[in-house]
Amino acid sequence: MLSKIEELSCIKCGSSKIVRDLEIGEVICGECGLVISDRIIDTGPEWKAFSYKEISKRSRASGVNSTFLEKSIPTRFTGIRDGTGKLLDAKTLAQMNRLKTYDNRSRRDDTVSRNLSIAMTELDRLSAILQLPELIKSQAAQIYRKALEKDMIRGRSIDAFIAASIYAACRIQKMPRSLKMISEASNRDYSDVARTYRLLIRLMEIKIPIDDSLKFVTGIASRLKLEPLTERRAVEILRVAKTRQGLSGKEPRGVAAAALYIACLEVDSRRTQKEFAVAAGTTEVTLRNRMKGLKLLLGGVLASDSSPMRLVVGAK
Numbered sequence: 001m002l003s004k005i006e007e008l009s010c011i012k013c014g015s016s017k018i019v020r021d022l023e024i025g026e027v028i029c030g031e032c033g034l035v036i037s038d039r040i041i042d043t044g045p046e047w048k049a050f051s052y053k054e055i056s057k058r059s060r061a062s063g064v065n066s067t068f069l070e071k072s073i074p075t076r077f078t079g080i081r082d083g084t085g086k087l088l089d090a091k092t093l094a095q096m097n098r099l100k101t102y103d104n105r106s107r108r109d110d111t112v113s114r115n116l117s118i119a120m121t122e123l124d125r126l127s128a129i130l131q132l133p134e135l136i137k138s139q140a141a142q143i144y145r146k147a148l149e150k151d152m153i154r155g156r157s158i159d160a161f162i163a164a165s166i167y168a169a170c171r172i173q174k175m176p177r178s179l180k181m182i183s184e185a186s187n188r189d190y191s192d193v194a195r196t197y198r199l200l201i202r203l204m205e206i207k208i209p210i211d212d213s214l215k216f217v218t219g220i221a222s223r224l225k226l227e228p229l230t231e232r233r234a235v236e237i238l239r240v241a242k243t244r245q246g247l248s249g250k251e252p253r254g255v256a257a258a259a260l261y262i263a264c265l266e267v268d269s270r271r272t273q274k275e276f277a278v279a280a281g282t283t284e285v286t287l288r289n290r291m292k293g294l295k296l297l298l299g300g301v302l303a304s305d306s307s308p309m310r311l312v313v314g315a316k
Contacts, residue, residue: 008036010029010032010034011036012032012034013029013031013034015029015030015032017029017030017031018030022040025038025039025040026040077100077103080093112148115148115153115158116148118158119144119148119162122159122162123137123141123162123166126162126163127140127166130166130182132166132177133175135173136170136173136175137169139173140165140168140169141165143169143200143204143206144161147165147200147203150204152203152204156196157192157196159186159188160188160192160193160195161196161200162186163182163183163185163193163197164193164196165200166182167179167193167197168197168200168206168208171211172206172209174209174211174212178253179193179194180281181281211252212252213238213252213255213256213259214235214239215252216252216253216256217234217238217259220253220260220276220279220280221234221260223279224260224271224275224276226260226269227269229267230260230263230264230267230269231260231263233266234260234263235259237259237262237263237298238255238256238259241298244298246294246297251282251286251290253281254282254289254290255290255294256280257276257279257280257282257287258276258287258290258291258293258294259294260276261273261276261287261291262291262295273288
């Protein structure tokens with residue numbers, strides 16, 4: 001591995017084209033080939049890594065993390081032993097306890113620090129309940145910090161803003177987490193979280209991508225324990241409906257549930273509409289309306305009111 005060094009110059013020819021060969025540990029002149037030094041210090045890690053996962057796991061540097069209070073690993077005063085493993089005497093232990101107290105107080109003297117301390121604790125709790133990945137958690141923390149910088153949280157609920165930030169991060173990353181699911185895990189009501197979410201995206205001008213009904217099919221099918229054939233058929237129905245541009249403005253979960261229900265009828269799997277509505281977090285009325293829309297869009301016909309629905313996907 002070769003790298004150029006611009007600040008050095010060759011003592012023989014005066015050239016500034018100095019090359020450092022990290023594999024053999026030598027500093028060489030690029031013009032005349034003079035070995036300037038044969039002992040260079042490798043400042044890299046002493047371990048090897050062959051994938052990004054191993055690099056991130058073995059790295060000793062924490063980097064910037066928005067979920068931490070100070071965006072980095074916080075100071076901890078723990079333990080009763082020193083670096084050599086010896087027990088601390090009573091005087092040193094008392095001094096460490098005082099430093100721990102002063103450190104905790106200094107973090108809570110600032111209003112912003114107190115706010116972030118409460119908010120990040122709530123974010124950890126909701127992330128654990130909703131089983132959110134680190135990417136969603138970090139982006140939600142960034143959204144909340146920006147809202148705090150704009151002084152949007154003054155006089156409003158911290159818990160509601162954290163729940164709204166999580167929902168906004170899930171929408172941006174196209175992760176299927178409903179607002180109802182997040183509000184149930186939160187300490188705030190659904191209406192409060194929804195109102196805070198609308199305020200958040202309006203004042204911060206966050207561009208939220210439109211949800212696709214296809215991403216909700218797997219989750220609904222998993223809750224209902226449907227067969228893979230039924231799930232694949234529902235995906236086909238939604239893809240054909242999408243090409244005919246008939247899903248615009250429709251609630252994506254209701255459309256996904258309707259497609260799954262139609263697919264169940266096609267394979268003669270009898271399930272109630274209430275089961276699909278509950279699994280999708282919608283109502284039976286919405287489910288029936290979305291079914292009618294898909295049937296008209298795809299040219300579906302009913303042999304009778306009690307017979308299974310058969311879709312003629314190729315018809316217009």
